Amino acid sequence: xxxxxxxxxxxxxxxxxxxxxxxxxxxxxxxxxxxxxxxxxxxxxxxxxxxxxxxxxxxxxxxxxxxxxxxxxxxxxxxxxxxxxxxxxxxxxxxxxxxxxxxxxxxxxxxxxxxxxxxxxxxxxxxxxxxxxxxxxxxxxxxxxxxxxxxxxxxxxxxxxxxxxxxxxxxxxxxxxxxxxxxxxxxxxxxxxxxxxxxxxxxxxxxxxxxxxxxxxxxxxxxxxxxxxxxxxxxxxxxxxxxxxxxxxxxxxxxxxxxxxxxxxxxxxxxxxxxxxxxxxxxxxxxxx
Amino acid sequence: xxxxxxxxxxxxxxxxxxxxxxxxxxxxxxxxxxxxxxxxxxxxxxxxxxxxxxxxxxxxxxxxxxxxxxxxxxxxxxxxxxxxxxxxxxxxxxxxxxxxxxxxxxxxxxxxxxxxxxxxxxxxxxxxxxxxxxxxxxxxxxxxxxxxxxxxxxxxxxxxxxxxxxxxxxxxxxxxxxxxxxxxxxx
Numbered sequence: 001x002x003x004x005x006x007x008x009x010x011x012x013x014x015x016x017x018x019x020x021x022x023x024x025x026x027x028x029x030x031x032x033x034x035x036x037x038x039x040x041x042x043x044x045x046x047x048x049x050x051x052x053x054x055x056x057x058x059x060x061x062x063x064x065x066x067x068x069x070x071x072x073x074x075x076x077x078x079x080x081x082x083x084x085x086x087x088x089x090x091x092x093x094x095x096x097x098x099x100x101x102x103x104x105x106x107x108x109x110x111x112x113x114x115x116x117x118x119x120x121x122x123x124x125x126x127x128x129x130x131x132x133x134x135x136x137x138x139x140x141x142x143x144x145x146x147x148x149x150x151x152x153x154x155x156x157x158x159x160x161x162x163x164x165x166x167x168x169x170x171x172x173x174x175x176x177x178x179x180x181x182x183x184x185x186x187x188x189x190x191x192x193x194x195x196x197x198x199x200x201x202x203x204x205x206x207x208x209x210x211x212x213x214x215x216x217x218x219x220x221x222x223x224x225x226x227x228x229x230x231x232x233x234x235x236x237x238x239x240x241x242x243x244x245x246x247x248x249x250x251x252x253x254x255x256x257x258x259x260x261x262x263x264x265x266x267x268x269x270x271x272x273x274x275x276x277x278x279x280x281x282x283x284x285x286x287x288x289x
Numbered sequence: 290x291x292x293x294x295x296x297x298x299x300x301x302x303x304x305x306x307x308x309x310x311x312x313x314x315x316x317x318x319x320x321x322x323x324x325x326x327x328x329x330x331x332x333x334x335x336x337x338x339x340x341x342x343x344x345x346x347x348x349x350x351x352x353x354x355x356x357x358x359x360x361x362x363x364x365x366x367x368x369x370x371x372x373x374x375x376x377x378x379x380x381x382x383x384x385x386x387x388x389x390x391x392x393x394x395x396x397x398x399x400x401x402x403x404x405x406x407x408x409x410x411x412x413x414x415x416x417x418x419x420x421x422x423x424x425x426x427x428x429x430x431x432x433x434x435x436x437x438x439x440x441x442x443x444x445x446x447x448x449x450x451x452x453x454x455x456x457x458x459x460x461x462x463x464x465x466x467x468x469x470x471x472x473x474x475x476x
Contacts, residue, residue, distance in 0.1 A: 047377070050379060084299070085296040086296070114299065117299045117303040121375065161328050162332055227335075230327070230331050
């Protein structure tokens with residue numbers, strides 16, 4: 001167990017409620033703001049490329065700057081590709097630079113996986129093999145990122161769809177080793193864990209028993225779809241009761257936890273409707289926090 | 290992945306996903322199992338579905354036209370042939386429309402060119418574009434909006450479409466009554 005981690009020195013805080021915002025929908029923002037304490041933005045999804053120039057949407061930045069003071073902003077990346085063998089994305093870092101220079105960020109996070117190989121976009125996110133080589137590669141990059149931004153940096157567990165190779169570490173041991181070696185924190189996606197239970201027989205109780213819960217800073221709650229027997233991570237539905245129950249258990253055992261975040265894809269907003277999204281946020285606050 | 294480094298593993302897995310790598314006897318049991326798995330098929334399906342969602346969102350007119358003509362599935366599956374596509378909708382969508390401007394189906398090429406011009410004008414990357422169509426542009430747009438009737442439309446005339454930021458409503462259609470006569474502004 002780490003002994004000098006900052007998280008061990010912080011007193012237990014009451015976790016707060018957060019939700020995602022992908023821009024372009026001021027009505028959604030108006031709906032959720034009275035209900036949440038944090039807004040989580042994905043730099044990649046609020047970015048545009050106009051005439052070959054990639055930058056964050058000025059409209060969305062303006063909306064974020066206008067948030068009331070009681071609501072803090074979190075950055076959550078999908079495009080860093082921290083686990084690509086060749087390089088992580090400097091393009092993503094430029095977007096994060098822009099976001100950090102424009103609004104105050106409470107912390108930022110990224111997935112423990114990769115979206116590019118040889119610089120070519122895969123069109124999906126893949127988890128890393130849990131090997132010493134991967135651990136060393138990601139640890140070095142985490143240290144660079146922590147030095148660059150001076151903010152708490154969290155890594156999120158990715159849902160596995162493809163079969164995983166023989167591994168040097170258990171899922172929890174790999175995360176623990178990353179935390180111990182770098183001082184980063186964890187973003188535990190509860191729904192992704194449920195996907196792994198269904199798709200690859202993850203032993204969830206053993207995972208949670210082994211995981212260093214002192215390092216869990218944020219939870220993600222979401223729901224997706226089942227397709228051909230596989231549970232997919234698409235953030236398209238209100239959370240299942242099972243997800244809330246697991247989250248509630250983790251909340252009680254994660255002293256550094258700052259936020260529980262409901263993730264929803266922008267394409268799902270018109271399908272669910274603003275009223276149902278507001279109800280879902282109230283439900284999570286009532287049942288998990 | 291015993292004995293396989295991260296570089297080799299990721300390159301082979303990427304090749305399996307893109308369908309340009311075939312496992313051989315030298316590959317380990319893990320890669321063999323991935324290659325024949327439902328999981329790999331689902332991964333490919335998910336990638337394709339995200340690509341289609343992105344295209345539908347960014348290229349609404351062209352997607353509508355492709356669907357009515359029964360071409361949406363094949364055109365989105367085959368693009369890009371290189372497998373290298375940007376994660377930015379603006380870049381990927383522009384590449385998609387630019388490729389379809391060369392399509393051998395005249396209506397597809399016309400609509401893709403028109404939509405690309407509209408987007409470019411709105412984004413400020415082009416000031417003015419002039420296009421020539423043989424189908425009545427309003428009939429085409431009406432059919433796309435209604436979701437039916439596109440395939441029944443026939444070339445009837447020569448039309449010029451001027452797309453520009455200073456044009457009221459972003460575009461203006463001018464119809465050639467006869468090649469020997471002056472152009473007529475339709476709307």
